[in-house]
Amino acid sequence: MDPELEAFVPLFPPADLTDPVTARDNLAKLAAAASAPDTADMEIEDRTVPADPDVPVRIYRPRQAQGAIVWLHGGGFVMGDLDTEHPWATRVATGAGTVVISVGYRRAPEHRFPAALNDVYAVLTWVAEHAAELGVDPARIAVGGHSAGAGLAAAVALRARDEQGPPIRFQLLNQPELDDRQETWSARNFTDTPWMTRDKLAMTWRHYLGSAPATPYAAPARATDLSGLPPAYIATAEFDPLRDEGIDYALRLLQAGVSVELHQWPGTFHGSQAIPSAEVSQRQITELGTALRRALAE
Numbered sequence: 001m002d003p004e005l006e007a008f009v010p011l012f013p014p015a016d017l018t019d020p021v022t023a024r025d026n027l028a029k030l031a032a033a034a035s036a037p038d039t040a041d042m043e044i045e046d047r048t049v050p051a052d053p054d055v056p057v058r059i060y061r062p063r064q065a066q067g068a069i070v071w072l073h074g075g076g077f078v079m080g081d082l083d084t085e086h087p088w089a090t091r092v093a094t095g096a097g098t099v100v101i102s103v104g105y106r107r108a109p110e111h112r113f114p115a116a117l118n119d120v121y122a123v124l125t126w127v128a129e130h131a132a133e134l135g136v137d138p139a140r141i142a143v144g145g146h147s148a149g150a151g152l153a154a155a156v157a158l159r160a161r162d163e164q165g166p167p168i169r170f171q172l173l174n175q176p177e178l179d180d181r182q183e184t185w186s187a188r189n190f191t192d193t194p195w196m197t198r199d200k201l202a203m204t205w206r207h208y209l210g211s212a213p214a215t216p217y218a219a220p221a222r223a224t225d226l227s228g229l230p231p232a233y234i235a236t237a238e239f240d241p242l243r244d245e246g247i248d249y250a251l252r253l254l255q256a257g258v259s260v261e262l263h264q265w266p267g268t269f270h271g272s273q274a275i276p277s278a279e280v281s282q283r284q285i286t287e288l289g290t291a292l293r294r295a296l297a298e
Helices: 020-033 086-096 115-129 148-162 185-189 198-209 243-255 279-296
Strands: 042-049 055-062 068-072 099-103 141-146 170-174 232-239 260-269
Touching: 042 086, 042 115, 055 086, 055 115, 068 086, 068 115, 068 148, 068 279, 086 099, 086 279, 099 115, 115 141, 115 148, 141 148, 141 279, 148 170, 170 279, 185 198, 185 243, 232 243, 232 279, 243 260, 260 279
Parallel strands: 068 099, 068 141, 141 170, 170 232, 232 260
Antiparallel strands: 042 055, 055 099
């Protein structure tokens, strides 16, 4: 493991989702303890997207922004919200020079699949329909996120393709959670890695799915046809149970004729870029912004 990251491992909260409310509180405290990002060069606005039910969003507009991304927080479908994601949404907006629409989708287990996906799809449709009002080119809208949020981004790309929905320019998938089956080598062997363990991962899927079987819209790795999807940037962490499902999804996209950039970050673990002082974290954060900026450029 990267020595700069290893020093912080004891400070991470327990990897336990048995009590979702406590887990959310722990994540909120962790996020609140982080240094506040610099937002001087952007406008930030809270809005509500009309849907059933309405969906809260937070919009970040850097100066001279190009394109937009519908951005989805991580947290295993259970944790996270607009406030905990604020530092990351700010970094993405700044790094890419892109309008970021951060989505406060409904969380499990109170709201199981497909509630979160429906929220995200409603926001994607709203962004496309209100592109002029948002100052966004409707041909340059991306989807992306971290972890479960990246899984939701992949799922909404599948749904938009299948339903001839809004065109998506790009997928930015950071450490995506894509496969409920947990059958990959990394899922079977990384049982006690920092932040994300095998048991915690299994719990996220139980909260999200309940007793319902997984479909490709819940677990995109189950999709048999990946053709016709938007180009993607996929990043994985070396010591992460999710590592191999991200790599496998990237390879399958390539085999389906989809352009993909895949970056496997050595010495990292799931969510380790939350330690921004580490040099490898700075590289990860910079590359996410660079990849998105390049994808949305004219």
